[in-house]
Amino acid sequence: MTAPPKAAAGPGTPAESRTPAAPGTPAPLDTPAERYRMLRLIRGFEELALGLVKSGAIPGGIHPYIGQEAVAVGVCSALLPADRLTSTHRGHGHVLARGTAPHRLLAELLGRVGGSNGGRGGSMHAADLSLGILGANGIVGAGAPIAVGAAWAAQRAAAGQEPPARTPVAVAFFGDGALNQGVLLESLNLAAMWRLPVLFVCEDNGYATTLPAATAVAGSATGRAAAFGIPAEEVDGMDTEAVRAAALRAVERARGGGGPGFLVCRTYRYEGHHTMERRMKLRYRTPEEVEAWRERDPLPRAAALLDPAVTAGQDRSVAEQLAAAEEFALASEHPDPAGALDHLYADGLRPRAGVTP
Amino acid sequence: MTRLSYTKALNRALADELAADPAVCVFGEDIGAGLAGPTLGLLDRFGPGRVVDTPLSEQAFTAMAVGAALAGRRPVLEFQIPSLLFLVFEQLANQAHKFSLMTGGQASVPLTCLVPGSGSRDGWAGQHSDHPYSLFAHAGMKTVVPATPTDAYGLLRSAIRDPDPVVVFAPAAALPVRETVTWELAPVPLGRARIHRPGTDVTVVALGHLVHDALAVAEEVAPDISVEVFDPRTVHPFDWDALAASLERTGRLVVIDDSNRSCGFGAEVLATAAEELRLIAPPRRITRPDGAVLPFAPALDRAVQPSREQLRHALHAVMKHP
Numbered sequence: 028m029t030a031p032p033k034a035a036a037g038p039g040t041p042a043e044s045r046t047p048a049a050p051g052t053p054a055p056l057d058t059p060a061e062r063y064r065m066l067r068l069i070r071g072f073e074e075l076a077l078g079l080v081k082s083g084a085i086p087g088g089i090h091p092y093i094g095q096e097a098v099a100v101g102v103c104s105a106l107l108p109a110d111r112l113t114s115t116h117r118g119h120g121h122v123l124a125r126g127t128a129p130h131r132l133l134a135e136l137l138g139r140v141g142g143s144n145g146g147r148g149g150s151m152h153a154a155d156l157s158l159g160i161l162g163a164n165g166i167v168g169a170g171a172p173i174a175v176g177a178a179w180a181a182q183r184a185a186a187g188q189e190p191p192a193r194t195p196v197a198v199a200f201f202g203d204g205a206l207n208q209g210v211l212l213e214s215l216n217l218a219a220m221w222r223l224p225v226l227f228v229c230e231d232n233g234y235a236t237t238l239p240a241a242t243a244v245a246g247s248a249t250g251r252a253a254a255f256g257i258p259a260e261e262v263d264g265m266d267t268e269a270v271r272a273a274a275l276r277a278v279e280r281a282r283g284g285g286g287p288g289f290l291v292c293r294t295y296r297y298e299g300h301h302t303m304e305r306r307m308k309l310r311y312r313t314p315e316e317v318e319a320w321r322e323r324d325p326l327p328r329a330a331a332l333l334d335p336a337v338t339a340g341q342d343r344s345v346a347e348q349l350a351a352a353e354e355f356a357l358a359s360e361h362p363d364p365a366g367a368l369d370h371l372y373a374d375g376l377r378p379r380a381g382v383t384p
Numbered sequence: 385m386t387r388l389s390y391t392k393a394l395n396r397a398l399a400d401e402l403a404a405d406p407a408v409c410v411f412g413e414d415i416g417a418g419l420a421g422p423t424l425g426l427l428d429r430f431g432p433g434r435v436v437d438t439p440l441s442e443q444a445f446t447a448m449a450v451g452a453a454l455a456g457r458r459p460v461l462e463f464q465i466p467s468l469l470f471l472v473f474e475q476l477a478n479q480a481h482k483f484s485l486m487t488g489g490q491a492s493v494p495l496t497c498l499v500p501g502s503g504s505r506d507g508w509a510g511q512h513s514d515h516p517y518s519l520f521a522h523a524g525m526k527t528v529v530p531a532t533p534t535d536a537y538g539l540l541r542s543a544i545r546d547p548d549p550v551v552v553f554a555p556a557a558a559l560p561v562r563e564t565v566t567w568e569l570a571p572v573p574l575g576r577a578r579i580h581r582p583g584t585d586v587t588v589v590a591l592g593h594l595v596h597d598a599l600a601v602a603e604e605v606a607p608d609i610s611v612e613v614f615d616p617r618t619v620h621p622f623d624w625d626a627l628a629a630s631l632e633r634t635g636r637l638v639v640i641d642d643s644n645r646s647c648g649f650g651a652e653v654l655a656t657a658a659e660e661l662r663l664i665a666p667p668r669r670i671t672r673p674d675g676a677v678l679p680f681a682p683a684l685d686r687a688v689q690p691s692r693e694q695l696r697h698a699l700h701a702v703m704k705h706p
């Protein structure tokens with residue numbers, strides 16, 4: 028029959044955009060010790076999440092980030108509070124490294140009210156606008172043009188300021204699989220043509236699900252960036268400090284009006300593409316290959332830069348933080364089904380139900 | 385006698401068509417590994433010239449299939465997730481579908497899109513839970529949503545043999561269905577409905593996994609209401625003659641449809657029935673809400689999908705008339 032009354036803004040109150048104005052506090056990643064702690068936090072978070080997938084507390088499953096932590100930590104350590112990023116289906120590392128509290132991300136994975144998205148998004152859509160995280164994304168390649176748009180807006184906002192403002196940047200994380208999405212190439216072109224402050228970060232973990240990058244990517248990732256006139260660097264994506272140094276160079280250039288940059292981080296995922304893979308017999312890579320990459324694990328490499336007493340202290344504090352996160356997430360309430368379509372429209376518009384009452 | 389799973393039925397249909405017609409070929413992601421199931425073992429059997437693992441370039445490989453079809457092949461495209469069809473809507477609705485008319489009948493595009501796992505899957509959230517068959521029917525593409533393993537087998541084979549583009553949606557919630565098969569599997573013609581259960585009081589039109597919900601509810605209410613479960617199997621072209629015959633028997637109509645309400649398949653069935661067919665009571669439909677996006681939390685996801693409870697309620701409502 029008729030639609031239920033709209034919960035829209037009352038008369039005279041213009042509907043507001045919900046994008047938060049006040050920036051949250053990004054994770055501190057300025058020192059090697061802080062970066063080590065974040066690597067450990069992401070690793071521990073993912074291990075905890077694997078257990079919660081197994082127990083059924085996390086519906087559906089996750090795409091684990093284990094092995095790739097140095098990329099998220101290295102890149103996010105080069106960012107400032109006003110910067111933004113877009114992430115992927117394998118997004119927990121990016122979200123944590125930017126500074127979302129682990130208890131809020133974990134509660135989101137469990138679909139609880141206390142989650143970063145109120146349980147509406149889950150693993151593949153975790154977002155935290157207060158930190159400029161414009162969302163993980165379920166569609167491969169989809170985040171890149173969104174980052175380009177955020178960079179365009181930042182560039183326009185800074186234009187004409189006296190003294191000249193240093194522009195916030197936008198980072199687009201994506202995998203080797205995304206290199207073959209047309210929209211990614213279109214994004215490179217727009218960013219280069221308009222000298223936008225974007226950092227494209229390709230996490231080349233060697234595979235798109237079962238497809239080896241070597242059999243899917245003609246030419247090279249850096250070659251594709253170079254074809255658009257975008258400076259591209261290939262770095263050891265298992266080395267946090269190397270990623271950070273390269274990201275700082277690209278981000279500095281972009282802030283000063285030098286246009287986009289492109290990083291290819293050679294990395295590896297130690298787990299399957301998705302937790303579902305544990306139940307399948309797939310043979311697209313060998314156990315020897317996985318073991319060989321374990322030799323290059325980013326955590327021991329980062330730990331080697333620090334006093335063992337420091338890392339032991341960090342490990343303890345991470346364990347405590349994750350135990351608290353688990354407790355919080357499991358205790359957080361399940362959302363009320365009556366609000367299933369809350370937030371569907373920014374103005375509070377309530378859609379008609381699927382049945383006549 | 386074999387116990388046939390839905391996914392295995394799709395797998396056999398693909399294998400049988402690949403074996404029967406050298407023009408048939410398959411494109412998709414992780415199909416060599418058989419990740420989604422329907423292509424398991426096909427690469428080994430038919431080779432990389434016919435079973436082609438593609439990079440993540442859906443728009444290109446979909447339009448490439450259009451080109452290959454124009455050059456004499458019968459491509460099948462497997463899409464891992466239903467929303468990839470949004471990505472290739474241009475290539476399907478604006479290219480594949482329009483060639484026949486625009487070329488004045490010189491060309492046809494016999495390609496088949498297969499989506500093994502359409503609709504909600506627990507935990508896959510907003511961008512992986514659409515079930516966009518109404519959208520494709522609206523655009524005019526031949527659109528199929530099989531409910532059972534044997535229908536999946538038969539309809540996929542007919543889709544591949546059809547001279548036009550066809551989209552085959554295998555609902556995620558129907559994939560666990562198993563069937564005991566004692567007969568030779570055979571193609572099932574497109575555009576032909578199937579009555580799963582005869583009845584005299586109400587016709588319930590249901591598609592895909594919802595056929596099984598409709599059958600369960602029909603059984604439950606059998607002491608009070610005689611329900612005919614009508615499965616069109618093909619959304620477009622729809623078997624209007626069969627529906628007309630069913631409504632001659634019952635005169636009451638309920639449609640259960642896993643689409644968004646506005647402009648969905650259920651809306652079309654109700655509208656046509658109101659205009660042209662015999663109704664002795666106001667019809668009802670059960671759908672997703674208007675413009676729904678499926679939330680992640682399982683209880684919210686379920687709250688947005690058509691339910692058995694809603695079907696029971698609708699059946700009692702239509703029985704109040706006349």
Ligand SMILES: Cc1ncc(C[n+]2csc(CCOP(=O)(O)OP(=O)(O)O)c2C)c(N)n1
Nearest residue numbers: 117165166167202203204205234235236464
């Ligand atoms: C456009 C698109 N195509 C296919 C998929 C299904 N899918 C999800 S992740 C994935 C592989 C992605 O590989 P890559 O970009 O290398 O990222 P990785 O998983 O290795 O982190 C695929 C095929 C999708 N989500 N979106």
Ligand SMILES: [Mg+2]
Nearest residue numbers: 202203234235
């Ligand atoms: Mg990859």
